[in-house]
């Protein structure tokens with residue numbers, strides 16, 4: 811079964827998520843934690859939640875089993891989840907920009 815490892819802020823906004831098949835990849839909570847540290851340290855991801863501003867030291871990590879047997883089966887749901895997160899982030903940025911003006 812496909813696993814979903816997530817880095818979440820205290821409000822459960824997803825900072826980073828990775829779906830993986832444990833038959834072909836080892837990730838889990840510690841693997842994702844290391845990956846998040848690498849990408850945040852590289853400057854590719856801000857060290858705060860883009861939606862609520864929660865700082866990196868408050869983020870938590872989870873790894874769960876999904877209902878999907880393959881990555882291909884999970885892909886439409888994962889893409890919709892990512893699009894929804896992007897829409898929420900854009901709406902929040904627009905609202906903040908409007909509040910500043």
Ligand SMILES: [Zn+2]
Pocket residue numbers: 819820821822823859860861862863864
């Ligand atoms: Zn947040």
